Each structure stands twice: as structure tokens, then as C-alpha cells.
Amino acid sequence: MQTFVIIGAGECGVRAALALRETSFAGRIRLFGEERHAPYERPPLSKTFPPEHKPITPPETFSDAGIELMLGARAVAFDPTEKLVRFDDANVVRYDRLLLAIGARARTPPGFESALTLRTLDDASRIANAIVPGARLGIVGGGVLGMELAATARGLGAEVTVYEAGAVLMGRAVPEPIAALLEARHIEAGVKIVKNADVTGASVQEIRTGDGAVQTFDMVVCAIGAVPITDLAEAAGLDVGNGIVVDAHFRTSVRNVFAAGDCCVFPWRGAMVRLESWRAAQNQGTQAARAMLGDLRPYDSVPWFWSDQYELGLQVAGLCRTNLPYTRRPTGASGVLLFQYDEHGALISVSGVGEGNSVARDVKLGERLIEHDIRIDPAQLADPAISLKSFLRR
Ligand SMILES: Cc1cc2nc3c(=O)[nH]c(=O)nc-3n(C[C@H](O)[C@H](O)[C@H](O)COP(=O)(O)OP(=O)(O)OC[C@H]3O[C@@H](n4cnc5c(N)ncnc54)[C@H](O)[C@@H]3O)c2cc1C
Structure with a gap:
């Protein structure tokens, strides 16, 4: 056997x-x-x-x-x-x-070895125990994981400060207009965001910056990638x-x-x-x-992920390239839906954010357009009078 x-x-x-x-x-x-x-x-x-x-x-x-x-x-x-x-x-x-x-595993470069990270159920239980109203939580890393943690902790009344090395939040995974919308929601919720932060090290309760300053928190969590x-x-x-x-x-x-x-x-x-x-x-x-088992069909699934922050649901299908422009398509009252083409006119990503699951259907249709490599004039894609589904029938 x-x-x-x-x-x-x-x-x-x-x-x-x-x-x-x-x-x-x-x-x-x-x-x-x-x-x-x-x-x-x-x-x-x-x-x-x-x-x-x-x-x-x-x-x-x-x-x-x-x-x-x-x-x-x-x-x-x-x-x-x-x-x-x-x-x-x-x-x-x-x-x-x-x-x-x-x-x-969570990335912990030199200077960050003793900081808490969030990857396992045990990590989450330990962090959750410290999240009480008024607790001061420092988060190093304004990526998707760090911002989800910020939303969850803020929702429980913690005082949250996020330190992000870049000029935009979630810069690796999400188009800038969507990152800006989410950032505005975090600020509205009372999260303090420090961008272009020069964090040189962190431990369970401290964040050190390049100017020699040390900020103290009740808990620090490092979310600087995996x-x-x-x-x-x-x-x-x-x-x-x-x-x-x-x-x-x-x-x-x-x-x-x-x-x-x-x-x-x-x-x-x-x-x-x-x-x-x-x-x-x-x-x-x-x-x-x-x-x-010897069944060698090639893998061609379109990458897809989601994130929930407050009442907002984010979904991204395909791979965003932050150096390329976006085509915006109107969607719902509070939502943003962005498509991205590569240099050869192929659709490479669709990203949406809106209340709850409101962008799920459009992102799903966008994913199918990417999957089937369907070429669409950007002006038509931006026109809400033309249904996304109709492009699939072409
Ligand atoms: C907090 C958190 C939130 C997330 N939220 C989202 C989300 O909203 N949307 C989304 O799309 N993705 C999300 N992800 C990512 C998603 O969960 C991962 O991509 C997915 O779990 C990867 O699955 P995996 O099996 O490849 O790896 P893992 O889930 O990491 O499983 C690997 C397992 O292998 C075990 N292992 C490692 N080495 C050994 C060894 N030597 N011997 C035995 N066992 C070993 C590990 O302990 C682990 O249990 C999230 C991830 C985290 C951590």
C-alpha cells in the first residue's frame, strides 16, 4: 500500500x-x-x-x-x-x-525578535487578552493584517497607533485609492496612523524609532509581513x-x-x-x-483575497501592480471598484471595497474576465450602463 x-x-x-x-x-x-x-x-x-x-x-x-x-x-x-x-x-x-x-511564519528581522506577532490561534489569544477598553496598542506595519488588527482592537475600545514605513497603507496589496478610503475609515474610528515611520526595533511593549525615541504601549504587535x-x-x-x-x-x-x-x-x-x-x-x-496521483493539469486559478475592516469588505482578484494606472467603475453608494490593465492591454486585477459584501459580485465577475483573458475597452469597462456580465458573453 x-x-x-x-x-x-x-x-x-x-x-x-x-x-x-x-x-x-x-x-x-x-x-x-x-x-x-x-x-x-x-x-x-x-x-x-x-x-x-x-x-x-x-x-x-x-x-x-x-x-x-x-x-x-x-x-x-x-x-x-x-x-x-x-x-x-x-x-x-x-x-x-x-x-x-x-x-x-511572521517576519521578525533583527531588532524585532522579541515582539509579538499574529499568525496562530495562540498568538491571537495572547493579543486578545490585552485588548480591553483604553489599552494602548502599538502596531508596527500598516499592511492588511496590521490594519485588520487595528480595526478589531479599536472596535473593542483600545487606543491604537499604527506605524507604517511606507507613504501609503497596504501598499503592496491594494490600489492607492482603496487604501486611502480605508485609511480615512481608520482615522474616523480614532486610529492614529504614523506613515513613513522609521521603526528600528520593537519588543512586547516598546517601539523604537530611528531618531532614538522609544514609545511605550500596553502591547506592541509586529505585522511586517510573513x-x-x-x-x-x-x-x-x-x-x-x-x-x-x-x-x-x-x-x-x-x-x-x-x-x-x-x-x-x-x-x-x-x-x-x-x-x-x-x-x-x-x-x-x-x-x-x-x-x-499523476493528474497533471496546470494550475491557473486567479489569485484572490479578502479583508474585513469595520463594516467594510475589501476584495482583490488578480495581482495589483502599483505602478500601473486604474480604470474606475462606479459601484454602489459607498464602494470603489478599480480595474487594472498591463502594458499589453490584458486585465490583471480588479479591486473593490464597500459595505459588507457589496463588491463581491463585481469582483467575482472581474475575476472571470481575468481568468478568460477577455479584452475590454477601458471606456466600456468604466461605463456602468454596460453590465460586467455582458463582457463575458463576448
Ligand atoms: C491572522 C491571519 C489572517 C488572515 N486573513 C486572511 C484573509 O482575510 N483573507 C485571505 O485570503 N487570507 C488570509 N490569511 C492568509 C491565510 O490564512 C493563509 O494564506 C493560509 O492559512 C495559508 O495556508 P497554508 O496551509 O499554506 O499555511 P498555514 O495556514 O500557515 O499552515 C501551515 C501549517 O504547517 C505547520 N508547520 C510548519 N512547519 C512544520 C513542520 N516542520 N512540521 C509540522 N508542521 C509544520 C504550521 O504550524 C501550520 O499549522 C490570514 C492569515 C493570518 C495569519
Whole structure:
């Protein structure tokens, strides 16, 4: 009987395990996760306090599907020649195919090592305990995660200050007009935002800036990005760049070893891309499972993520390039919807923000336009009298 081993029991690893069974793989599926909690969803961790332990799938699913789930098991090395994985408790496991779904960890460069970060349920619980009305929270990093945390903490009455190194918030992921709208909402809510901040270090209660000043808070959280976990792969001799390098089928440079989710960098429309996105982790887990079984259809899912801040819902499909202009399309009373073309006239991103789910339908349609590479005159795209759906029928 064949044994497929999956390391990492997060979104991607769990989806891969389930997909293996759904595609009627009859061998052993062994899923190992370092965390002790039953596999849970990460997105709620920054959006609701106290944090919700939302299972990715009901716990009984694993035993029902004959998936051997081992929690609190950290893989420390694997040997692609012997096809063995070694764990921190000295357990050694044999595999026929191996999937690395080990995700990313919060970035903590020198000077930030002792700061709190938000990646796991335990991190969120610790942060949430300190968020009481009037508590002073310092957040380093005005990216999507930092701003979600700001909104959640402010909603509970904390005094929040965000330090962002750039001139705009969420600059890597979101078009400037949308970032500006969200920033205005944060300011209206009473969040203090320090842009172009020269933060040189942070600890649990302090933020140090380049001018030598030290600001003290009841709690400081660092949200300055995540880095893919690659050490296992590197030690085993796999190609590693900004993530574990895989091909369009999530095969690594070493036979019988696959990688997917936040830990991998994969080819997408001519570029090597690494995503930190819930839906991509799911889709890639499913696709990697198929590839482990020899079903080699290429991966072409359009990147997509969402964020909730206050009553506003943000969605982005495709990959924004901040150096390119946007075509604005009117949407709802409070919303903004922006499309972006590349130099060759191909649609590359659609971004929307509005109350609740109000932009979801338009972003979904935009995603399908990107998926099918449908060329549209920007003037027509900007015209609300022409329905987005009609472009799909052309
Ligand atoms: C607070 C927060 C909020 C988010 N909100 C959103 C959102 O609103 N929208 C969105 O699209 N995305 C969001 N994301 C991103 C999304 O959750 C991730 O992209 C997704 O969880 C990635 O799944 P993954 O399985 O690749 O990695 P992970 O979820 O990180 O899972 C990897 C697992 O592998 C384990 N592991 C690592 N090394 C080992 C080892 N050596 N041995 C055993 N186990 C190991 C880790 O402990 C972890 O449990 C959010 C992320 C966070 C942290």
C-alpha cells in the first residue's frame, strides 16, 4: 500500500488530504501538524476577539476519511533518497509521496525578535487578552493584517497607533485609492496612523524609532509581513527562492516531493508568484493532491483575497501592480471598484471595497474576465450602463 505524507495541517495540508480521498486514493494518508489545536482557519484570528477556533473541517472528518492526523508533531528533516521524514520526537516515517504544506511564519528581522506577532490561534489569544477598553496598542506595519488588527482592537475600545514605513497603507496589496478610503475609515474610528515611520526595533511593549525615541504601549504587535518556511526543504537540497520552488503542478525540484500553499513559489502567467491567501492555499492543496496521483493539469486559478475592516469588505482578484494606472467603475453608494490593465492591454486585477459584501459580485465577475483573458475597452469597462456580465458573453 502506498503512503502519502503531508507535513503541515493548515488550510493547504488539510485540503490536500481530503482531496486525496475524494479522488479515491486508497493508500495511507498521514497528515502531520506542529500545532496542537485541531486544524483551524486563520482568517478569523485578526477579525474577531476573543479569537474563534473555527475548524477547517469537523474533527471527525479525518477519521471518517481514514486520514491519520498527528498533531504536535514537528518534522525536523526529510531524506528524499531514503524517502523518510524525521520528527522532533525521534519518530521516523516512510513516504512514497511527500507534500510540504508548511506555510509561512511572521517576519521578525533583527531588532524585532522579541515582539509579538499574529499568525496562530495562540498568538491571537495572547493579543486578545490585552485588548480591553483604553489599552494602548502599538502596531508596527500598516499592511492588511496590521490594519485588520487595528480595526478589531479599536472596535473593542483600545487606543491604537499604527506605524507604517511606507507613504501609503497596504501598499503592496491594494490600489492607492482603496487604501486611502480605508485609511480615512481608520482615522474616523480614532486610529492614529504614523506613515513613513522609521521603526528600528520593537519588543512586547516598546517601539523604537530611528531618531532614538522609544514609545511605550500596553502591547506592541509586529505585522511586517510573513516569510515562507523553507528550512526543511533547503536542508533536503530542494530549490528554494522566495519560497519552495515548484512547477505548475506543485512538484519541487526533487522527485516525489511536492509543495503548496504559503510556503511555495509557483509559476503563474509568466512570473514566479508566492501568495498568502486562504483560497489559494485551498486550491493549491487540491491541485497538489491531484498531481501526487499523476493528474497533471496546470494550475491557473486567479489569485484572490479578502479583508474585513469595520463594516467594510475589501476584495482583490488578480495581482495589483502599483505602478500601473486604474480604470474606475462606479459601484454602489459607498464602494470603489478599480480595474487594472498591463502594458499589453490584458486585465490583471480588479479591486473593490464597500459595505459588507457589496463588491463581491463585481469582483467575482472581474475575476472571470481575468481568468478568460477577455479584452475590454477601458471606456466600456468604466461605463456602468454596460453590465460586467455582458463582457463575458463576448
Ligand atoms: C491572522 C491571519 C489572517 C488572515 N486573513 C486572511 C484573509 O482575510 N483573507 C485571505 O485570503 N487570507 C488570509 N490569511 C492568509 C491565510 O490564512 C493563509 O494564506 C493560509 O492559512 C495559508 O495556508 P497554508 O496551509 O499554506 O499555511 P498555514 O495556514 O500557515 O499552515 C501551515 C501549517 O504547517 C505547520 N508547520 C510548519 N512547519 C512544520 C513542520 N516542520 N512540521 C509540522 N508542521 C509544520 C504550521 O504550524 C501550520 O499549522 C490570514 C492569515 C493570518 C495569519
